[in-house]
Amino acid sequence: MKNHVQWESSLFELIRRTSVDLPCDIEQGLRRACKTEKKASRARWILETLLENVQKARDKDAPLCQDTGSLIFYFQVPVGFDTNALVSATRLAVARATRLGYLRQNTIDSVSGAACATNVAYGAPTFYFEQCARGTVDVRLLMKGGGCENVGKQYSLPDESLGAGRDLEGVRRCVLDAVISAQGNGCAPGILGVCIGGDRATGYECSKSQFLRKLDDKSSVKILARLEDRLLKESKALEIGPMGLGGNAALLGIKIGSMSRVPASFFVTVSYMCWAFRRRGAVLTVRGGFKKWLY
Amino acid sequence: MALLKPRRLEYPFTQEQVGSLRAGQFVLVSGLVYTARDRIHKFFFEGGKSPVDLKNAALYHCGPVVIRKDSDWVVRAAGPTTSIREEPYLPRIIKDHGVRVIIGKGSMGKVTEGACKAGGCVYLHAVGGAAQVLAEKVVSVKGLYFGEEFGLAEAMWVLELKDFPAIVAIDSKGHNLLRRIKSASLGIGRKLMKSSDPFIP
Structure with a gap:
């Protein structure tokens, strides 16, 4: 060459x-999350520490x-x-x-x-x-x-333990379960990339490629945009908060994509990316x- | 910030210092700590000898980015790594070596609660990913062990800390802050799933 x-x-x-340099959309997301947490709370202290960390990494040109x-x-x-x-x-x-x-x-x-x-x-x-x-x-x-990679999850619908059938309500239950089981690991507030469909391998590929989307974009598929919104609201209601130490900001965003599937398989794949996005x-x-x- | 009024912890970490801490408290740690992660935990668990005396010491679950500058080691980034991977090894290590403080991040289970209770030990949760803020709390690198065998990220670094911030996640009575938060969220999650408002296109 x-x-x-x-x-x-x-x-x-x-x-x-x-x-060394956290993207602007994510930093804005952290700032917005910080404002939603109570003053003098653990959650607020954590988010302030993260924002301080972002600035220091940039200034010191270090990871x-x-x-x-x-x-x-x-x-x-x-x-x-x-x-x-x-x-x-x-x-x-x-x-x-x-x-x-x-x-x-x-x-x-x-x-x-x-x-x-x-x-x-x-x-x-x-x-x-x-x-x-x-x-x-x-x-x-x-x-x-690696911490956030380890909390990724793949579901095969129907999933009886979650009461999750082969429809978007089933997808919603899988994502809620993923948020609950990731808590305390993976360094919240992170972002979820979700793929509906695909196979065992392409499901994870597609879920990770959702991280290439900007934090404040919306899915171009209206129904998925609605599901993203609803799940983000519900993630706040879980009171998991930053680092799983309590509060609102368990997540900064949820990005959902889809792929075709074969009739016998219905995978829902969730990848987690930490706040250090x-x-x-x-x-x-x-x-x-x-x-x-x-x- | 009233809630976050810190308790100070200083090496060597005595039973009195550690015993009075309660889950949820904010602490600032100073003095020597030893980094240890997956390889070293497995090594100690299998009976490997520690090159240093770990009685009343702190193990810090951390694999720092450290580079050599002339004859010194310089910490470029250092924050906690996920602690749950070390849970199976901890009871034995705490018991055999008299470790008094574990610093890491993330949820820990009943095994660690039991080990903390039995050994008069605490598990401190540092802010995950805050590698620059926390690297600044490292005043100096005092030594390096197992660098050749396990690689620099998995090695045992002897670090001197000054006012390293963390939250008491499990105290020496076995109270577990993250487990309390998790069981509350599980309840909320169950309600959300039972909701009479399913997602319909």
Whole structure:
């Protein structure tokens, strides 16, 4: 690939910024949540601490959270673009970001237990590619910590224990259950990504891709937008609050998407992303030059 | 903030200091703490020897981002990791080593409640993800053990803290703040599911 250095440098900047600089929509969400909690309450103290943390990470150019997570890259490239070269430039950028302390040594060999010094290994980072009929490259990055990854859940409807049938009321019950069982773990107030349908694997993929949506957007499918609204209200009523230590703000948002399914399967998949919602993106030229930020 | 008037805890953490704490209280921790997470808990549980005396000490569930600058270690980010993964190991570790304080994050269950009660120990909940605010409470890095064997994130770092903020989540009587909140939310959740107002398109 030509301009390999340019690509590495742009991707490094994307990683650095994702690690240290919480997106504006999420910070606004935290501020709004803070106002809803009582003064001198634990919930308010936690949210104030989180906001202080956001500012410090930015000022000190240091990771928002020490768990710099799994790195998931979503690329949209022009038709015929050389994605292999993009993978190798990204790996170089990840290794450099690790060396400079923007990423923790966070990749473990699952068989030997050995820690990887560069965060570049089989399955790390993760890549998705899509070809688009335009002349620029869009790249989005999610850095998803392990604490919130561990509280993700997949339901298969009907679910008798929840009284959840194969309809949107059943989906609502699954999501409520996911919020209740995630509490105290996963670092609330987080955001839920939900996928209705798909299979065991694509359900999780689709639920995670919901995190690429902006916090204040609404589903373009009216009925799903209504379900998102209702569930967010109900999550407040559960009195779980930040970190599960009581209060209103168990969640900042709920994003629901859907995929087709086969007649025999009806999965509802819920992914949880913590308040340290590290998601950034950029439009780059085909030479890897920076054009603009997406978030 | 009246509610959040802090209690101060200082290493070594004596039975008297820890015994008077109650679930829900706000504390500021100062002095030495030892980081320990998944690998070290399993190692101690299986009878591995601690390189330091953990009597009246605190284990901090934390895997910091630390980089080498000249001859010093510099903490770039450090906050709590999820503690529930260590629950199966804790009773034995608290008993064998005389650990007095556990610092971490997230809900813990009956096993930890029992271990805290039996060992006169408390579980303190720090703010998850607040790696910069909490890294500033680390005054200095006093030592490193198991760095080679377990990797830098899983190693035992000896950290000196100053006014590290946390909430008492389980006290030495076994009262569990998060469990109380969870059982209340379960009740509310059941009502919401029974609601006569199902979601209909």
